[in-house]
Amino acid sequence: MANQAAGGGHRAAPVHTDPEEVSVLTALSAVSDPVRITLIRELAGSADWTRSCGSFDVPVGKAALSHHFSVLRGAGLVEQRDEGPRRVNRLRREEFEERFPGLLDLLLREDGAADAE
Amino acid sequence: MANQAAGGGHRAAPVHTDPEEVSVLTALSAVSDPVRITLIRELAGSADWTRSCGSFDVPVGKAALSHHFSVLRGAGLVEQRDEGPRRVNRLRREEFEERFPGLLDLLLREDGAADAE
C-alpha cells in the first residue's frame, strides 16, 4: 500500500524518456561525463538486458551510479527493466541514433586525443 | 614594453587547438552549454571572418563571452583573428567535422524538443 513515499526502494518502475522528446542540450549534457561515457561503452559491448546496474566497472558508489543511470534514462539513452532483485539495462541504439544521428558512434568509436596528454 | 604581464590586453594572439588533438569529452563539454550553442549557430549562419565577438546576441557580459570563446577555441571549434581593434571569428566546419563527424550537424539541425516546454 502506498509505496513511493519516503526513503527509497526501487520497485516503482523506472521512468523512461523517449529520445524523440529529448533536447539536444539534454542529450549532450548526459553524454559529457566520463562515468556515463564508460557506462555507455560497456553497455554497447554487451548484449541487451545482460548487464545489471551493479555490474559496471566504474569508480563510484551505488548512489552516484544510480544517479547516472537516471540521467541516461532521461536522455533516452538507456532502457531499464526489473528482473528479480536487479535492474538490467539496454542501450537504445536505434531510437537514439534516429534522434541524434552519429552521436552514439562518436562515443563508441573513440580513438584519438585522450584529453590531457 | 613587456606586455602579457598583469591585467589584460588582448593582443597576445589567440591560442588555438587543433580539433585533431581534442578529446571527445572536451568537445562534448564545450558543446553542452546554451550560450555556446547559440554562438555556434549564429556563427554558422554568417560568412567566415565577418563576426566580431561582440556581435553575438547572447545574454551575458563581455567577460563571460570572452570565456566562452576561449572554450570554443580549446575545443577546436572556432578560429579567431585580430582585425583592427576587434577579434573576428570563423567556425572550423570541415576540420571539426572530420574529427567529430556529425556533431556539428546535430547542433545546427536542431528542430525537436526544446527541453522544458
Added chain:
DNA sequence: CCGAGTGTTCGATGGATATCTTACAGTCCC
C-alpha cells in the same frame, strides 16, 4: 521470518564552472 544482495532516495558536501565587476591593454579616429 531473517539475512544477503541490489538499487533508490534523501541530505550534505565539494569541486567545477558560468557569471559579474573592475582593471587593463590594445586599436582607431579626432
Added chain:
DNA sequence: GGGACTGTAAGATATCCATCGAACACTCGG
C-alpha cells in the same frame, strides 16, 4: 594625446552537479 570601442585578465561570487553516507525498499534463498 585623449577618448570611444573592443576584448582580455583576475578576483569574487553563485550555481550547478557529481559524489558520498546513511536509511530504506524490494527480491530471493535459507
